[in-house]
Amino acid sequence: MSTKKKLIVVGNGMTGYKFCEKFIEKGLSKIYDITVFGEEPWAAYDRVHLTDYYTGTSVRDLKMAPREWYEENGIELRTSYKITSVDRDKKIAYNQHGDEFTYDTLVLSTGSDAFVPPIPGVDKKGVFVYRRIEDLDAIKEYVTNAKSAAVIGGGLLGLEAAKAVMDDGLKTSVVEFAPRLMPRQLDDDGSNMLKSELEKLDLDILLSKNTKSINGNGKVTAMEFADGSILETDMVVVSAGIRPRDELxxxxxxxxxxxxxxxxxxTMRTSDPSIFAIGECALALGSIWGLVAPCYDMADVCANNLLGEEAKFEGADLSTKLKLIGIEVASFGDAFGVTEGAKPIVFHNIPNGIYKKIFISEDGKHLLGGILVGDAEDYNMLYQTYASKIKLPANPEGLIIKSDGGGFELSVLDLPDEAVICSCENVTKKSLIEAVDEFDFTQVGQLKKATKAGTGCGGCVPMLDDLLTAKLEASGKVVKKVICEHFDYTRQELFDLIKVEEIKTYPELxxxxxxxxxCEICKPLSASLLASIWNEHITKHSNIQDTNDKFLANIQKGGTYSVVPRIAGGEITPDKLIVIGQVAKKYDLYTKITGGQRIDLFGAKVEELPEIWKELIEAGFESGHAYGKSLRTVKSCVGSTWCRYGQQDSVSFALKVENRYKGLRSPHKLKGGVSGCIRECAEARGKDFGIIATDKGYNLLLCGNGGANPKHALLFATDLDEETCIKYLDRFLMFYIKTAAPLTRTAKWLDNLDGGIDYLKEVVIEDSLGICEQLDKDMEKLVDTYACEWKKVVEDPEMIKKFRPFVNSDATDDSIKFTPMREMKKPANW
Amino acid sequence: MTDTATIKWIEVAPLSEFEVDGGKAVIIEGKQIAVYYFQDRDEWYATDNECPHQKQQALSRGMIGSDGDEPKVACPFHKKSFSLKSGKCLSGEDYEINTYPVKVEGDLVYIGLD
Structure with missing residues (x-):
């Protein structure tokens, strides 16, 4: 029986987790046995970056720490446990099932809920809050059937929620009760600037709107405001602030x-000295603190008091910096100039959407606070100048107005040692410098891991970057974004090295x-580069390929592979169709028509692949490269040969294009489409390149995709003849292959390309970089050296040998199991 | 740890059957074992072929590499990485795989089982 005292923590959110971390750090485990109860099914996750979850980051990546961290540190974590009552006299807490848990000390970190104003109709279907993983899942599901959305609340979180649903393609409105956006951070001019910038992006902003009711028969169809106006909307997301969870x-x-x-x-003690409360559920110094930094501070204060040390929570500053839909917004210190004698300096650049306002002290010596909209690059430095009370120069306007040579430049190395760089984790410049010196760090990741700086809101990461760069530069080293721990280069640099030094293999590289x-990051990346540059047989680099490239097929559940022969443009003869049927029947394969107008054969065992392909190749098929980061299909509609509306022969052109680029290795998969008229039956606008027939020729559209973030391709050139269209495609594809980061589809690549589609036109059509001749030559070489990968394999007994499941036996892998389904089969569940 | 006194060495296949800087599966009494060879370090490792995450016989088809000094394999299904020395999962989860000693004598590769 443990003689230690019992500590119970109710709530496993960010603050609850931070308390656990402090508990371990400060050695409180020598005094207490700790049990943590969390009502959500998962361990604490990073709620600040919840929008990342909406856009695809997994719950696991958002976790503050994996479950085993709790175990290793002797913390008993019980998730899906809700503490529903506490008997303070007996010091017993009860959960939803009535189980008893005795305690000596209780820490409440129950957090907060979204505040939902009591508007009639708020319980209708289609009204959501933006708070938890479950909320986001529900929104994500609902948006698929919605065309428009309204977000109640124009604060930080409301604007984030608006961005998330807008990115899902919904016409989105933000409804704010106050006369300005982000009313706690911005003044009227700042809000106006932000509003007009957001409106340019098609976000509708409605201010001074008091929602009277949410209307609709069962589910939301409109919102009605006190001024009588009505907004039609398919869904409503409420983000109107937080309400502390104080029901327990x-x-x-x-x-x-x-x-x-x-x-x-x-000291964070409640009215019962054995019970503490920390985080957003606590009313400290007369306020609820809804930011990470003060909540973490409360966890620290509470842990220190449990240790018997005197510690006091002293409040915190509510400075913020964030990027909203590409617009930077920051607010710090005395942002509204309420300090007596505060003098404002304003910089207002309406055409460029920039607004900066700072307040300096009456004597002109110190910075008091300020607001930045449109350009917050200087936020970290301004914040430090304010927080560290750095004496201002004679011309403080230089802080926000940069003219050549006239600006006030402060390097991170000029800051005092005690300057707090990361306010979430309370990490000073001094401790960062010490960490860099002691461990010889060269990457921000290492510095973050060692000091925890930058792991909260992440706002100080650019400063960590600057600090590390400045330190390294001071010691004569250079810093940059590298591929992984094995290569100190960017993808672009590696591309150049391989080409210039004529490196042909990964071991050599x-x-x-x-x-x-x-590792699994740099190996396939190098394989893709080697293939893009030299166009050699992909199996030559088989040990640095993903299994799909290694076995030239797609691995599926259960460990079998699927086979996809190329059916260019979706055109196939009856004889070839019969062969596919015969092969599928002989090897008992599940067959399905793919979205790219070809046929996928599933369930082939690895040792069957060469035999299957031998039969397909004999019938005239080629590899479809479905397994590679390479050209998949060029989808086509039937076009002018058969269709009464068709304006050009889209099938013939699709065949020509697909056959030209088949086998091309690229940073990500590539898809194309050719439609015979404006009705666009080939859905070419959802492809990396889309070609749509006109009465004069073809329109070329670039950089679209389907998938998780659908994007329509953008119009690049009109009424082209086939030859010009192919010329532009050659250059576009080669330019993309050479410059895109790994696993970046063309749409994302274009997003990151300064100048966007117009710049791309300059490069490809006007040859503004003077590289077109080279691009043409490079593409010609790749086209000329194409060979079917599978043909090479089935002709080479040494290569076929690689497809045996076991090197010490001719046995087949009998762990592979199938179950029947609709006259075919499927793999047994995993 | 395996007690060296009780190791039973099983001859599996000639050197030439294995992949340089990669993995291959062998089957011993119905059990699938993955064998990996690092040419640069001249080191051999063997583990279960089954990835404990979704119970797929797949690790021999994963990519090998290093995490610091630790040799590792990444499962081809969901890229969970495992240390080839300790068998511990390096992707922050509590999965673990069995490891087995490997020795090369002459032209032949042997796996040690209990």
Whole structure:
């Protein structure tokens, strides 16, 4: 039986987790056995970056720490446990099932809920809050059937939610009760600037709107405002602030604030000295603190007090910097100039959408605070100048107005040692410098891991970058974004090295320019580069390929592979169709028509692949490269040969294009489409390149895709003849292959290309970079050296040998199991 | 740890059957074992072929490499990485795979089982 005292933590959110971290750090585990209860099914996750989850980051990546961290540190974590009542006299907490848990000390970190105003109709289907993983899942599901959305609340989180649903293709409106956006951070001019910039991006902003009711028969169809106006909308996301979760505290009779929140003193103790409250549920110094930094601070103060040390929560500054839909917004210190004698300096550049306002002290010596909209590059430096009380120069306007040579430049190295660089984790410049010196760090990731700086809101990461760069530069080293721990180069640099030094293999590349034994990041990346540059047989680099490239087929559930022969343009003869049927029947394969107008054969065992392909190749088929980051299909509609509307022969042109680029290795998969008229039956606008017939020729559209983030291709050139169209395509594809980061589709690549589609036109059509001749030559070489990868394999007994499942036996892998389904089969569930 | 006194060495296949800087599967009494060879370090490793994540016999088809000094393999299905020395999952989850000793004598590769 443990003689230690019992500590119970109710709530496993960001603050609850931070408390656990402090608990371990400060050695409290020598005094207490700790049990943590969380009502959500998962361990604490990073709620600040919840929008990342909406756009695809997994719950696991958002976790503050994996479950095993709790185990390793002797913390008992019980998720899906909700503490529903506490008997303070007996010191027992009860969960939803009535189980008893005794405690000596109780820490409440129950957090907050979204505040939902009591608007009639708020319970209708289609009204959501933006708070938890489940909320986001529900929104994500609902948007698929919605065309428009309204977000109630023009604060930080509301604008983030608006961006998320807008990115899903919904016509989005933001509805704010106050006369300005981000009313806690921005003044009227700042809000106006932000509003007009957001409107340019098609976000509708409605200010001074008091929502009277949410209308609709069962589900939302409109919102009605107090001024009588009506907004039609398919869904509503409420993000109107937070409400502290104090129901447990109320239930057990702790003192709570008039407007909610568990009342605590400076040591975080509630009205019961054995019970502490921290984070967004706590009412400290008369306020609810809804930012990460003060909540983490409360966790620290609470842990220190448990240790018997004197520690007090002293409040925190509510400075913020964020990027909204590409628009930077920041607010710090005394942003509204309420300090007596505060003098404003304003920079207002309406055409460029920039607004900066700072307040300096009456004596002109110190910076008091300010607001930045449109350009917050200087935020970190301004914040430090304010927070570290750095003496201002004679011309403080230089802080926000940069003219050649006239600006006030402050390097991170000029800051005082005690300057707090990361306010979430309270990390000073001094401790960062010490960490860099002690461990010889060269990457920000290492610095973050060692000091925890930059792991909260992430706002100081650019400063960490600057600090590290400045330190390294001071010691004569250079810094940059590298591929992984094995290569100190960017993809572009590696591309150039391979080409210039004529490197032909991965071991050679690793030996000359890398360290260690490589990994699953740099190996396939190098394989793709080697293939793009030299167009050699992909199996030559089989040991640095993903399994799909290694076995020239797509691995599926259960460990079997699928086979996709090329059916260019979707055109196939009856004889070839019969062969596919015969092969599928002989090897008992599941067959399905793909979205790219070809036929996928599933369920082939690895040792069957060469035999299957031998039969397909004999019948005239070629590899479809479905397994590679390469050209998949050029989809076509039937066009002018058969269709009464068709304006050009889209099938013939699709065949020509697909056959030209088949086998081309690229940073990501490539898809194309050719439509015979404006009705666009080939859905070419959803492809990396789309060709749509006109009465004079073809329109060329570039950089679209389907998938998780659908994008329509943008019009690049009109009424082209086939030859010019192919010329532009050659250059576009080669330029993309040479410059895109790994696993970047063309749409994303274009997004990151300064100048966008207009710049691309200059490069490809006007040859503004003077590289077109080279691009043409490079593409011609790739086209000329094409060979079917599978043909080479089936002709080479040494290569066929690689497809045996076991090297010490001719046995087949009997762990592969199938179950029947609709006259065919499917793999057994995993 | 395996007690060297009780190791039973099983001859599996000639050197030439294995992949340089990659993995291959062998089957011993119905059990699938993945064998990996690093040419640069001249080191051999063997582990279960099954990835404990979704119970797929797949690790021999994964890519090998290093994490710091630790040799590792990444499962081709969901890229979970495992140390080839300890068998521990390096992707922050509590999966673990069995590792087995490997020795090369002459032209032949042997796996040690308990």
């Amino acid at each position: 505290a109320r239930e057990c009779g702790l003192t709570v604030g008039e407007r909610g929140g568990i009342l605590v003193d400076e 690793l030996k000359k320019h890398g360290t260690g034994s490589g």
